[in-house]
Amino acid sequence: MHTFPPISLIGAPTDIGAGHRGASMGPEALRVAGLAAALAARGLDVVDRGNVAGPFNPWLPPTDGYRHLGEVVAWNRAVMQAVAAELAQERLPILLGGDHCLAIGSITAVARHCREQGKHLTVLWLDAHADFNTSAITPSGNIHGMPVACLCGFGPQELTGLGGGAPALSPEQIRQIGIRSVDAGEKKLVRDVGLDIYDMRYIDEVGMKRVMEEALLNLGPRDHLHVSFDVDFLDPGIAPGVGTTIPGGPNYREAQLCMEMIADSGRLGSLDIMELNPALDVRNQTAMLAVDLVESLFGKSTLMRD
Template identity: 80%
Template sequence: MNAVTLTTPIALIGAPTDVGAGARGASMGPEALRVAGLQPALESHGLSVIDRGNLSGPPNPWQPPQGGYRHLDEVVAWNRAVHDAIHAELAQGHLPILLGGDHCLAMGSISAVARHCRAVGKKLRVLWLDAHADFNTSTLTPSGNLHGMPVACLCGFGPDELVYLGGEGPALRPDQVRQIGIRSVDPGEKRFVHEQGLEVYDMRYIDEMGMRHTMEQALAGLDADTHLHVSFDVDFLDPEIAPGVGTTVPGGPTYREAQLCMEMIADTGRLGSLDIVELNPALDVRNRTALLAVDLVESLFGKSTLMREHQVRRR
């Protein structure tokens, strides 16, 4: 049985903050996604969608890092709010979509998903679609920006306030994460990723093996007892098609590669929760990136370009 059915209510939860980022503007991401028609787009596929509006939290104080972390108190406050909201939706049998905001918010959403999976006895798989590994620590990065640290914190390498958001911690083991589209990793961060054994499908791998093979590998082993969480950083996409992000990195997936990625995730029927983060309308062109994000999210929920009844797959 698929995780997503026409009767599974989808809950949109906005988290309008850029408190973990190095550039301002991601706080406007939730409204840009709404303006781009996310709710009616999903409803057009027969899905039931509830918009819970925006969470509230402290403003961005725009201060330098202290003790290796920038805006730690504010990041903790926002992630607690996200955790509680996501966990509440999962407890009701809903599929939550977090509208970010910067990628530090995934600490709250994934901590909530991990807590839910522990409670119901499900396995958890996280697909991290991003240009960056986000596996920095306070000793590896001089910026202290926490949007570069969420995967590390979720795996236990960070301040206790973030590692134990879900009551138990860490939320993740490295072997539960598959990173796709990576192409910008700091040298120290790269060593740390290798030490921890993260499974990374970087752009070199995608260039050599193709997106189809990449996704087959990343999705291998999913079964009916697996909750699939997708954390979609919009800078995953090539900036030629998605300019509205604060940390553009050339050489990302093309439109067709991204569509195939999303369609293959949809084919599993295991999607249980989603983050859409780092959309920065201040850097966009006529909301072009938000419209593309909505298009790709439609594909995550079943919109397909497949015309043939029986697709021929090469061995």
């Protein structure tokens, strides 16, 4: 049984990068659904650090291909500093989103921590979307469609260089799982950079077990696994509380298996829970499902397994 370090919950209540209002209420919905208590019941040491602060969402149209770039930078800098502070104390940060643009700050902090510790970072990006848009190809200017591109160095310097140096990640460090919506311009870009994408067709063809075996291949003691979990990864039939519902996502059992196999790897070091939008949810069921899946990520299983 893998033992986890102490856990810190960090709320980032903003929908600054999104196309719908409401993801700003995601952190509170996860708290109401009992995330801290569920993890504590597993014997884990959990502290809720409260919320980071950032600018109000002005809800303006895009400027030069980006909506709210200055505000997005401010929020991501706050997230980066909060996540870095927990990693420095050898704690496992869980970022409660908020929209998915905030993963830029979260993963930039994790990447820098891994470089300093001599660890190899692998990012599992659980999402319906590739999030590899740029200002040149984005249909909307919403930066929550750009975090993977920014982390790989494709984007505005304020975000690609958020950690001070070169891009936080190279494309071969990312495995994307559950993808089923890629914009036309993105398709060429993700192919050109060689992004490792396990889309829904591939999951249908070979099954979630094989997908996760491939995604988790060759992880060793020097590996740090960061999971960036966009709740729209899940099929909207079980998880309606998201701004961009795309039918045909993983069902409950597939999602559980995905989380359980990540837990079995013993390498989980940091986590984002993103894009939960309680304004679009039904009696907080999506938040409760997210909590259930996160319990599995931290080792809950039906039977005792070695």
